[in-house]
Amino acid sequence: MKRINQSEPLIEKEEKRAVMEYLNSGGWLTEYRRTQEFERMIANQVGSKYASAVTNGTLSLAVALLVIGLERDAEVIVPDYTMISSANSIILAGAKPVLVDISRDDLCLDLDKTEAAITSKTKAIMYVSINGRCSKMEDLLTLVRRHNLLLIEDASQSFGSKYKGKSLGTFGVLGCFSFSPPKIVTTGQGGAVVTDDEELYHKILLMKDYGRPKSGVDYYETVGYNFKFTDLQAVIGIEQMKKIGWRIHRKKEMFKIYHDLLQGTPQIEFVETDLNDCTPWFIDILVEKGREKLISFLNTVGIDSRPFYPAIHTQPPYASAKGDFENSEYISKRGLWLPSSLSLPDEDMRFVCQKIKEFFKN
Ligand SMILES: *Cc1c(COP(=O)(O)O)cnc(C)c1O
DSSP states (O other): OOBSSSHHHOOOHHHHHHHHHHHHHTOBBBBHHHHHHHHHHHHHHHHHHHHEESSHHHHHHHHHHEEEEEEEOOOOOHHHHHHHSHHHHHHHTTEEEEOOOBBBBTSSHHHHHHHHHHTTTTTEEEEOOGGGOOOHHHHHHHHHHHOEEEEEETTOTTOEEETTEEESSSSSSSEEEEEETTTOOOOSOOOEEEOOOOOOHHHHHHHHBBBOSSSSOOOOOOOBBBHHHHHHHHHHHHHHHHHHHHHHHHHHHHHHHHHHHTTTOTTTTTOOOOTTTOOSSSSEEEEEOOOHHHHHHHHHTTTTEEEEOOOGSSHHHHHHSSSHHHHHHHHHEEEEEOOOOOTTOOOHHHHHHHHHHHHHOO
């Protein structure tokens, strides 16, 4: 039986050819000119002045937090529903994550609860635009200004997504992206930090290269680490960036196909999605009842699906977190990701939807 993966990377002939050409060119694999080219493409795509590629998305968040300079007991607000990386990166940067509930309409931070969680130690908000959605950017920016906080965007799931025409990742002082295999552009591992702030950009360059201002010269201005990217990955990223228009278009088209085919299935709900701005990275649905049964039924007919992330406060490292997490609990128990690969043909999407309908009929 043929299996349909929930997610798999799309690597085409252009990427393969570029890797071979690069290897034949005698490149040193590590970060150099190809990475710079990839970074320029990222900055152009999102409309930021600077982009710096780093090892992965988790580290892009950690680097962002490290360069803004957090005191030991600084608190950073982060949603209780997101990939665990968002919260863990705050700990990696030496600060304290404060989990806050999400709102049901866009699955992003609930701004009233966010405001209530602000203390004298709160330094930043890490806003995660889940699946390319964000419906309250203006209110968020007002709140951030009112409390004199820094906004760091975890836009890992939002490459290609916008708010009123402006790219997500460019509203915060720093915006972070991931290029892991399920993401819309993937280099295996990879991430990027974007900013318009020259000073922060220079701090990132030092931070990712052991603290030295010049590669190959052993003078270290600050304590830095090694969060660098590689040219070997950059050549793959560059080829995908050349096709980013199609990749974005296809994700939107896929969402629309699923959305239209699953109309009239009352057991399933879609999160409101404006495809002008939003490029859904995964096809996400909410299943009111019987999600686990649906997952196993789909599995028996060769379809992989994946439940949403658990609410972070339910995981062992965050068990002591306190608060009202009503919506993140509600969403993580009902959310389901359907097959979402860019390589998925329309007929497979029709098959998935047909099987979902079949399940709910019985
Ligand atoms: C993918 C993702 C990350 C982590 O990125 P990695 O590249 O896997 O480290 C962080 N936050 C969110 C919201 C993500 O979806």
